Amino acid sequence: MRKTKNLLFLLLAFIVAATGLAGCSSSSADSTESGGSEVSANGTARTLEEIKESGNITIGVFSDKKPFGYVDENGDYQGYDIYFGNRIAEDLGVEVEYVTVDAASRVEYLETAKVDIILANFTVTEERAEKVDFALPYMKVSLGVVSPDHAIITDVEELNGKTLIVAKGTTADIYFTENHPEIELLKFDQYSDAYGALLDGRGDSFSTDNTEVLAWAIENGGYTVGIDTLGDLDTIAPAVQKGNTELLDWLNAEIKTLGEEQFFHKNFEETLAPAYGDAAVADNIVVEGGVVEE
């Protein structure tokens, strides 16, 4: 009888302790935050004024897509998108809070006002533009396909009967689903898992933005970007919730101003050049002042 009472007492103590711990706990590391602290209390995006008043801007980024958005060994966000995000916050005079997003739910994060801006390598498409408002572009890309050296894919036709790895909700996913339904796609939620699958040989090749596969092939010996330009030339731009014109106008003005000081070339040198080496030229990737020069 006493044992049972002790057990019940222990159970009660566990519940009280757990609830107490939960109340006291707070996330310490930059990379272990999921947002929600300074975002809108409802589904409506915050205006520019509200962001300034709160002293905090929430930006949705990738945390596993080096060299564009990733978390370093010290738990700090780094990369091309982060470099830009830091500057946005600096020019707004606010603190920045990065929220980790995955490719498939970027639109959802904006539509439900979980973040103020998405800077997660977001390719501008007509379909997405119906749901979110894109600012001026800061990068240009097309699709690329990376494959192992012993079986390089140099043409889309060679993918017939083979498995192509893609990240869910990316431009590559949409492009191959619409234009090449005969190609078998192996889809992953996380970029790190998609690359892991390629390294493990679970697919014959992997497709995403050519800038990304180019950087990855340089970092990983034994892999080559056999198709470096596929589909149309696309642009990458910041996105805000549909109808948030005040923030959109500010972003457009900011991108134009940054263009005057060649900000994105500096960004390239700081974040992308170490990853690409001589394999990429800034002018082939960077867009200054929102003006795309083909």
Next chain:
Amino acid sequence: MQDLGISILFQGRNFVRLLEGLWVTINISLISVSISILLGIILGMVMTIKNPVITIFTKFYLEFVRVMPQLVLLFLVYFGLTRAFNINLSGELSSIIVFSLWGTAEMGDLVRGALISIPKHQYESGMSLGLTKLQVYQYVIIPQTVRRLLPLALNLVTRMIKTTSLIVLIGVVEVVKVGQQIIESSRLTDPNASLWIYGTIFFLYFLICYPLSLLATRLERKWKN
């Protein structure tokens, strides 16, 4: 000696970050489990009431939670509540709500099962000894119910801890996501990073879940008769 890749764990704050991620996992699990135990006990007792309205309601709740994948529930709460009712919840809070809803349903069913498994003559014997209804529950029913319930409840706790890995998909950076971040940031320097990182995550989950599983097995064996 060749570097086998384990050094990745000790670069910068990598190992500390994994532990911080683990704390997020444990924290969400602990709160969800606590709420589930409290509400589950109440629900289980309610489920034993022979009332058609209560039976229909509890059965619907139980089946709805069981049929619906946790990931769908997570998206419904995290994104759906904002869309439908303009209620913007953080990823952590959404996770706690979902796992509490799921845990309460499962726990309630376990409590109901434990209560109805007590033979009717146990109640009658207690009453015939002159015990009040409260005393019958306190000295006869609850001790037996706890014995039947605890091992099953502990197994549910381990299931809940493991299932929290889904919260990565609503932006909560827990131990699995931290692992993915470490793997990604060290692609060039450590090609074997994924083996060590996922291996460490496996070990961390094992450290938490195995003692609970062991305790459940021991209690089951001890209280079998």
